[in-house]
Amino acid sequence: MTVMQTTAGTLAPDSTSTDICSAPPPRHPRPDGQDRYTISEVVAFTGLTAHTLRWYERIGLMSHIDRSHTGQRRYSNRDLDWLDFVGKLRMTGMPVADMVRYAELVREGENTYLDRRELLESTRRDVLTRIAELQDTLAVLDRKISFYGDAGRAREKESTR
Numbered sequence: 001m002t003v004m005q006t007t008a009g010t011l012a013p014d015s016t017s018t019d020i021c022s023a024p025p026p027r028h029p030r031p032d033g034q035d036r037y038t039i040s041e042v043v044a045f046t047g048l049t050a051h052t053l054r055w056y057e058r059i060g061l062m063s064h065i066d067r068s069h070t071g072q073r074r075y076s077n078r079d080l081d082w083l084d085f086v087g088k089l090r091m092t093g094m095p096v097a098d099m100v101r102y103a104e105l106v107r108e109g110e111n112t113y114l115d116r117r118e119l120l121e122s123t124r125r126d127v128l129t130r131i132a133e134l135q136d137t138l139a140v141l142d143r144k145i146s147f148y149g150d151a152g153r154a155r156e157k158e159s160t161r
Contacts, residue, residue, distance in 0.1 A: 092124075092126065
């Protein structure tokens with residue numbers, strides 16, 4: 001789970017839903033005790049290119065990235081959590097403009113929870129629609145695979161007679 005996700009729906013029924021946007025980052029498969037990463041380390045962790053990371057910063061998808069005394073970018077675990085969440089948003093097919101809007105809403109603070117929720121709910125509806133379309137497509141593929149499997153077995157029977 002990323003820092004930018006909420007725990008709604010993942011908590012036990014008797015738990016309360018809380019937004020963990022401002023919570024400390026969870027443990028990562030990253031070096032223990034480390035919370036500053038160069039752009040090349042982030043490239044290795046995320047699979048994103050340095051160009052993409054700089055672009056995310058330029059368009060406002062990433063908030064301010066700290067810099068070392070020499071001007072080198074220094075990413076934090078929180079930044080890596082955000083990049084993980086952005087990756088999930090990309091997988092949903094959310095347009096970049098909507099991702100940037102979401103990032104702006106996060107930076108504006110807690111008073112934007114309703115707007116953030118609406119944006120995520122809209123994306124969720126789109127994802128569910130795509131899942132249904134993919135399930136229909138999968139059913140067609142399964143029928144075709146079954147047909148060709150049956151046809152192949154029938155052909156083998158004929159050739160062994």
